[in-house]
Amino acid sequence: MPTSPSEPYDLAVIGAGPAGLAGAVTAGELGLSVALLDAAGTTGGQYFRHPAPGLGAARPQALHHDWAAFAALRRRLGASGVTHLAHHHVWTVQRQDDGPWTAHALTGAEGDTPVRVRARAILLAAGAYERQLPFPGWTLPGVVGAGGAQAMLKSGLVLPGQRVVVAGSGPLLLAVASSLATAGAHVPAVIEASGYLGYAHRPLTLVANPHKLLEAAVHGTALLRHRIPLRTRSAVTEVHGTDRVEAVTVSRLDRDWRPLPGTGRRIACDALAVGHGLLPRTELATGLGCATRRAPDGTHALALGDLQETSVPGLWAAGETGGIGGWQLACAEGELAGIAVAARLRGLPALTGSRRVRDLARRRDRMRAFADTMAAAHAPGPGWTGWLTDATDVCRCEEVTVGGIREAVTGLGARDTRTVKLLTRAGMGWCQGRMCGTAVACLAAAGTEQGTVPPSAERRPLAVPVPLGALADQPAENDRTS
């Protein structure tokens, strides 16, 4: 253990979800001093989100299929000596020459107290957020992210409505519908834009990942039990209501996600939970120049080495930041990274030659292959823009419509998200394009010859809004050291 109070931690882990927890406890158990930072008040990340102690949930596992795995990680965390820094919003990570890394965060009751955490290595496990595609009416109150509805239910024990349609694309929809129905909501339908036949193209990958088939069966059974119909090759193409959701129109789609005219069917509901897969949170790493790779679903993830290191030495990553793949993959990668960091800092390369490391790497590669199959099966088809109208809001923050963006593309020659942003302000608001980025990239690509320019990797110099006072005032007394 460090002997001086000003000494940096060996490792700072950013994100206390499955990947970060696994990495932190592994490194802690191997004798490293570890700080585990997370914006939330409790560990678990989004997947293992659970009620705060004050809510007195006797059976939090009722909202989780894999609670035992999280409970085990949490027990190990308690015994490991890892410092858990809750309510720490990391906004940037820096390194001066070859010295230690500094993670800059905001904390405190008002969320504006700056702190710095210094460490010799960083493990980035920042997770993911939901990919959204706009449609007419998607800004009405009552339209919520599918993952958002799940998060509010898991942590706050609340529902957005009584009759909740679940729509979009990806396996998360089945889990969300199953949770909402189990918690008392009526789910009139799950609307999936893809066909689920995409998985059939890679039967060997499916056979090698039986846990994923089991998961699907569990959610499928829940849907059957609650009599929830699953409509594939369909999408919500309009939301009805003036100040909140009263109904949605669901249309059939062709193979390219183009809505088929005349197929619209109205479903009464008071809420809509919607999402189109997940996007890796990579901005802390791309800001440092880390290389990215393009996943089969068009998202950008960090490019990682065999032992989870990014292209920037001393910076490791695990879980969804390296590509969407689920919690088991995140745990395997977190453990691998924890071992790799310990091997590097302690000068013990033999640590990475163990049988455990070979097993973890094999499991990781197998699960990554499945994740790629899944990503390809649910990748948005190019025809989705067919359900937009010129009046549809694309950028929720700056209230920029499809018409405004199309004018910038066809009238003013914008060919990429950056130019569209400069001309229209789309992506310039509070969320910095997190919600509209995918849509703006697709609309901008419509002006190019090939029509399919992929969105560029996420680049944001600050990962969360920072008060100017916090930028100006970096007092040394707020340093968190081991």
Place this chain on the structure above:
Amino acid sequence: MARTPADLVEAEPDPPFEITFDGRTVTALPGQSVAAALWGAGILAWRTTRHGGRPRGAFCGIGQCYDCLATVNGEPNRRACLVPARPGDAITTQEGHGHADLAV
């Protein structure tokens, strides 16, 4: 079958407390975010947009979209899905950027 999320997880919360939303009393449970307390009272919107004056509330639910910004105890631009509700909190609908008092 569970009728409410609280039934499902067999919740026995600490004593509830009161907050207000635009002057109306709302009951919150310890450990809930401001957004969760408002959803629990059937309130889905607590902000109006800067240009169209349109109602908005929680969307992403995990602090990424900033649609759930609310004025909490006079302080605008707080993410209601992240801020824990505390007894006596006064939540008010945030109009636009929430700094109308700074206009000249």
